[in-house]
Amino acid sequence: MSRVLTVATRRGDLAVVQTQSIIAAIRQRHPDVEVRIREVTSEGDRDRQTILWQLKDTGFFTSRLEDVLLACEADFAVHSFKDLPTRPREGLTVAAVCRRRYPEDCVLAREPVGSLDALGAGARVGTSSLRRGAQLRHLRGDLELVPIRGNVPTRIGKLHDGDLDAIVLARAGIERLDLAAEISFVFDPHRFLPAPAQGALAVQTRCNDEATNEIVATLDDPPARVATDAEREVLTAMKCGCHAPVGAYAEVAGDEMVLAAFIAEPSGCRLLRSRMAGPSAKPHELGRKVARDLLDAGGREILDELEKDRDKGDGTT
């Protein structure tokens, strides 16, 4: 029986290649399924000014695609899982978390360097992420952080044209765009923690669309699902969104998994870490334990301070 599915995608280069890779995976497993593409413009693509972490409302990049799914104008949507809010939209589900190859962040430097230590004193590093900024400052207090926005190719352009010495980006995005030659070095994800679910693609569908869910579920990778469940649970349990200075990284080895996470002041002065092992069968429980550990160790204070700063609209960090 042949079927036609419609995928909703944003227009950016990365969104399009990510969607194409999911279409290819579906085609491989279900040669009889035809997939059509519906392009959608999101708030996040239109707005070039807003500093992301000031937004109370999460889902800047993803909510328009969710609207399209709920309106039955498409059958599934492909998201960078780290961009998807932890609180699911009612009626929608993540039917597949695909295999994750590159969870790490990486550095692209104007003068190629092999490590963070090799960047010159006071080097100017482009990032608008509180998570990346806090870790950079924690490791190298002398670095000057410069806000940078735009999609991946735009940011790489700003590195080459502008007065930046380096930028930090997710390795996954660079690899998917076939730009790995631009990478100076990759961070050890245990030392420089990625965003929860970074590098994983999530395929979202309507909960009640059984025919689509049956097809999409064949793309699910259980170790990626389990690792990202634990990582995202850290955010859920701390009640903070994807723009908080919080990182999490889980590795699954058979029945056991390890989850590491941190929360930091944006200055990087205080950076609290936690790392625990647990059964792979209970990723949410492990995520909650690590979150509680961080909150009890001072994370609650950090979150309260951050909330105050955001209310003041102080986006200078």
Ligand SMILES: NCc1[nH]cc(CCC(=O)O)c1CC(=O)O
């Ligand atoms: N914040 C935007 C965003 N969302 C997903 C990726 C990269 C791909 C991924 O993490 O799956 C990026 C770019 C970046 O952080 O460098």
